[in-house]
Amino acid sequence: MLQSLKIELIKTKKQKPAADQLGFGNHFTDHMFIMDYSVDNGWHNSRIMPYQPIVLDPAAKVFHYGQTIFEGLKAYKTDDGRILLFRPQKNIQRMNRSNERLSVPELDVELTIDVLKQLIAVDQDWIPTAPGTSLYIRPFVIATQPALGVAPSTHYQFIIIMSPVGAYYTEGVNPVKIFVESEYVRSVKGGVGEAKTAGNYAAGLKAQEIAKEKGYSQVLWLDGVHRKYIEEVGSMNVFFKINGTVHTPMLNGSILDGVTRNSIIQLLKHWNIPIEERPITIEELYEASRKGELEEAFGTGTAAVISPIGELNWQEEKLIINGGLTGELSKKLYDTLTGIQMGKVHDPFGWMVEASIVHA
């Protein structure tokens, strides 16, 4: 497949945005990758081409039945000019788990990482280097068969686009305020909550809008059955430090198996800090806070990396965490993880993959 990768380069490169104007996912690089799938031919027609619109029949299944999945990962440029990817296998492996849940054909993990490296090589000038910036990579699959019967599509496109990004939250690494959602539910066991698929995000927009109106950055989802177990924050997994031990909701089928979540757990174990994956109730957090034992809270995700949580609001009762300030552990995790990602801190886990080495 890779042998036949076609590359068409853009004639006039776009102007790059200034580092302080990046935002998140607003600007896109000069090129994109596309590959087609049909039941008869499997994945075929790999090509890198100038970033351009997609042309689809209005009956394409992605518009009607939401058969689409995506991933998000980041590339970094080190001070000595190397290009590093953070655990790309984890993302493409998860993409295949999402594909399986959504009846989308699987991708070859190694070939996908190879074309990703080729695409990054073509657009390497787009990797920003200012502190807190990176190149965000968005691989996604969409169902393209033009037919209105409800059934898995016979045709798909796999696309990779890339965006130079700054901080995900306007707060940067300052603590965010989170609204605990009691009415709306994101997902339930047996649903698609652990898949990275469009419908999960659409389902969360309404609650997020209401939270924003009340002055909160995101919502914290509770489970759909008992409405008391903590699931995840809008676009992040979530951790709580209680009385010296870090707690995070266990993977239960309805939350995302986050790559940053997994990395934080490994880092904490490496540091001999107690970490427990288990069901956590929202009452328990308020109780721990009343006893003075809730020391820190933070979200984790590719977009935000580590985002300290300074305040929760559950049924109009506010809970201020660590005086609304960034906790010591949150800061240490952020510094260590971003340090590893930028190639400035030793990587004892072998997480970073050099993107510069391309199998031609």
Place this chain on the structure above:
Amino acid sequence: MLQSLKIELIKTKKQKPAADQLGFGNHFTDHMFIMDYSVDNGWHNSRIMPYQPIVLDPAAKVFHYGQTIFEGLKAYKTDDGRILLFRPQKNIQRMNRSNERLSVPELDVELTIDVLKQLIAVDQDWIPTAPGTSLYIRPFVIATQPALGVAPSTHYQFIIIMSPVGAYYTEGVNPVKIFVESEYVRSVKGGVGEAKTAGNYAAGLKAQEIAKEKGYSQVLWLDGVHRKYIEEVGSMNVFFKINGTVHTPMLNGSILDGVTRNSIIQLLKHWNIPIEERPITIEELYEASRKGELEEAFGTGTAAVISPIGELNWQEEKLIINGGLTGELSKKLYDTLTGIQMGKVHDPFGWMVEASIVHA
């Protein structure tokens, strides 16, 4: 807005498929309707144009965060040449309820029905007239803003495409076999189950594929909390006749408020047949069957109209309903409803709307 409706007609009309080759949603008419939305201008730029591909930025939010909703309704041509629509207000009103849940801007119901009539007038030759056929109409909204931050889109397109259709199931009005799903869940209270949005359908594909492999046409969903209350079938609401009374799951926030469902309830009341909307457990059905009281079961939906259910399979226990044959009431409901829709049976409810009267 309607005053400025632009109409661009196709130069060479497509060949129409034969009545026995229609299937469902495989062929599309010569024209489509499109209208744009931006936060600054609201809904604008209404146009009827030749059926053609949609051109979207690969970062368009519909591909990533599933902010899309749709409707489905049908137009019929009567023996005396009139064009009838079945309760179009109900569909567009429901579309606005879906829009509200998915943070999509609302549509003007009457203007939408007016442009729909105009589009049907342009493509009226496409309405098939063979028994069991009709013109299926698919209005849908997609989020088009090219940005990867998770937030409601600033731009949308509202599109109407139309497809001449035959029976939704290859079984036609013969009974279908339905697999009762115990592992996967479609939706839960607090989620988006009552909205007609893409993600609900994507979430159901996996279970549907497994059911098909076992020889079943569709799955019957149970509730996501207790896993015992009956919700709906893949693309239909569901009714059971037990000991002379018809029962259907009540609207609870996680099932679709079907237009056909609503019409069947009205018809039954009109005929003085007892009808109850209430929570129904799957155990209860098997118990009623053992006592010989489960007389009929059928699904209802725009695509299939009435689809008798001849067999259920719950945890490998098969339940044969009415000897696997179409029941008397199912048949009477099908004949009456399709008769009203085709203009052959008196319509005491004022359901049918003439599409031929266009406000120019």
